[in-house]
Amino acid sequence: TISEGTIHRLSLYSRLLATLEEEGTTVVSSRDLSERINFPATQIRRDLAYFGQFGKRGIGYEVCALGRSINEILGVHVRRRIALVGVGNLGSALLGYRVLREHNFEIVAAFDNDARKWDRVINNVVIHNPDRLPQIVECEQIEIGIIAVPPQAAQNVLDVFVLAGVRSILNFAPARLSAPRRIKLRNVDFSIELERLSYFLQHECDT
Amino acid sequence: TISEGTIHRLSLYSRLLATLEEEGTTVVSSRDLSERINFPATQIRRDLAYFGQFGKRGIGYEVCALGRSINEILGVHVRRRIALVGVGNLGSALLGYRVLREHNFEIVAAFDNDARKWDRVINNVVIHNPDRLPQIVECEQIEIGIIAVPPQAAQNVLDVFVLAGVRSILNFAPARLSAPRRIKLRNVDFSIELERLSYFLQHECDT
Numbered sequence A, B: 001t002i003s004e005g006t007i008h009r010l011s012l013y014s015r016l017l018a019t020l021e022e023e024g025t026t027v028v029s030s031r032d033l034s035e036r037i038n039f040p041a042t043q044i045r046r047d048l049a050y051f052g053q054f055g056k057r058g059i060g061y062e063v064c065a066l067g068r069s070i071n072e073i074l075g076v077h078v079r080r081r082i083a084l085v086g087v088g089n090l091g092s093a094l095l096g097y098r099v100l101r102e103h104n105f106e107i108v109a110a111f112d113n114d115a116r117k118w119d120r121v122i123n124n125v126v127i128h129n130p131d132r133l134p135q136i137v138e139c140e141q142i143e144i145g146i147i148a149v150p151p152q153a154a155q156n157v158l159d160v161f162v163l164a165g166v167r168s169i170l171n172f173a174p175a176r177l178s179a180p181r182r183i184k185l186r187n188v189d190f191s192i193e194l195e196r197l198s199y200f201l202q203h204e205c206d207t
């Protein structure tokens, strides 16, 4: 099975190739790629070969074609419809995050158990009563659920998503959630990003 | 130089060891660790050995001691003081994120160029006029800056942080920023996390 690290690199390659395309570059070698994203060229070639992408000897990879292939591998050539539960500070920030559309992600429905928020529209997304989630997941063909509620409510929200047929979930709440094996659950925690900075600060003087 | 992947794994080990400690586990083998976080035991042993952490043959690692060592390597045994610029939806969510304190991160000052927000207090953090940033960075000994402003303002905010002497920066704005080599800049983009889910959805039927 493919590692989480490999999938992460695919996202980085995808973004780099999109940038190269904007810059008008048509061909790129693994070495050029390596210099721009700071991974060994051997790693890049191995990743791409794993997915059946091979450069032309002495030339490299075609930027457009490779970018398209990687996006299809990532599944971002398909519009992914998302339901968001919890429209507080974080949820509102996610609703306003334009980058999602650029990668073919669209939050099509939002839910909050604060009745004062029902029927409000933020960035063209209506906020609904959570009772309506199962029905809306079905008719909106939602494949991804985002959990942005307080930690004590998160497991309950996950259970509702699973029952409604949502197959993948991004959780922001600091709670250890349990989900059936067939569901892909990913937890997000910015403090991990801060620890990268902390590591740098701790070892700054060594370099 | 150490890879970003290794630092990321250190954060995962740190969290797992904290959990094991809470559960009352005193000794753990690389194999036990491997089963809980889904990395090969060989990788875990290699990472730990790189940092001078060796288990006892036939026994494993002492949970408390290893956890402490890893936290010192990550530099989270030191309270890291943070300044946040941009107290909109995302910034407000970050101010309310209690997990930061648990990992010894503290947002001690916030800044926003919306004058109506000045002197407001959110979670014990005062929101200041950005003009005061250099002075506050110095007297508050701030080592980490967080950028949570709209993309067109982000480079400017980074430049102010750098001038003020902040050495590491976490940027949430979707903008390609340039920073001096000595500054550690990390960009956060949730759409990458969503692409992990998209990959899963795309290949679900293969598994």
Ligand SMILES: NC(=O)c1ccc[n+]([C@@H]2O[C@H](COP(=O)([O-])OP(=O)(O)OC[C@H]3O[C@@H](n4cnc5c(N)ncnc54)[C@H](O)[C@@H]3O)[C@@H](O)[C@H]2O)c1
Pocket (backbone or CB within 6 Å): A085, A086, A087, A088, A089, A090, A091, A111, A112, A113, A114, A130, A148, A149, A150, A151, A153, A156, A157, A171, A172, A173, A174, A188, A189, A190, A191, B092, B093, B094, B096, B097, B098
């Ligand atoms: N992963 C990270 O790095 C990170 C960063 C910041 C915040 N967070 C977490 O994200 C979550 C949201 O943070 P926030 O600052 O937006 O909080 P918030 O209090 O502003 O928003 C929470 C929203 O969820 C709604 N809600 C509560 N229970 C609900 C339920 N059962 N069903 C539907 N809606 C419900 C509330 O009405 C509110 O609108 C928290 O768990 C917080 O800890 C995570």
Ligand SMILES: NC(=O)c1ccc[n+]([C@@H]2O[C@H](COP(=O)([O-])OP(=O)(O)OC[C@H]3O[C@@H](n4cnc5c(N)ncnc54)[C@H](O)[C@@H]3O)[C@@H](O)[C@H]2O)c1
Pocket (backbone or CB within 6 Å): A092, A093, A094, A096, A097, A098, B085, B086, B087, B088, B089, B090, B091, B111, B112, B113, B114, B130, B148, B149, B150, B151, B153, B156, B157, B171, B172, B173, B174, B188, B189, B190, B191
């Ligand atoms: N990385 C991610 O995955 C992710 C997710 C959501 C949002 N975002 C980004 O985070 C940023 C903030 O999003 P938001 O929803 O909180 O936006 P927002 O509009 O709610 O908040 C922006 C805040 O920044 C302040 N501001 C603007 N220019 C400033 C300046 N020059 N100096 C100081 N303060 C300034 C505004 O007054 C406002 O309070 C945006 O760039 C958004 O694209 C990133």
